[in-house]
Amino acid sequence: MSEVQQLEAEVRRRRAELEKTATSLSAKLDVPARSAEAVHRLHDRATTPAGLPKPPVVAAFLGAAFAAAALVWWRQRP
Structure with missing residues (x-):
């Protein structure tokens, strides 16, 4: 070469x-x-193959929503 x-x-x-x-x-x-x-x-x-949310995702969302609501309630009490 x-x-x-x-x-x-x-x-x-x-x-x-x-x-x-x-x-x-x-x-x-x-x-x-x-x-x-x-x-x-x-x-x-x-999501599942059908496009629905998986149960742990739903549980995490509900847990976060509950925690936020509890925090708001706790902060507003006298």
């Missing part, structure tokens, strides 16, 4: 590496897409 061919191969390799880096950075900087993906993952974790 001649020196020119070696240099061309090196340029091709570095271009491929640069393209991979640019693609990776672009994906990291795409905040709307990353946010949508995070919401989708959270929705999948919090």
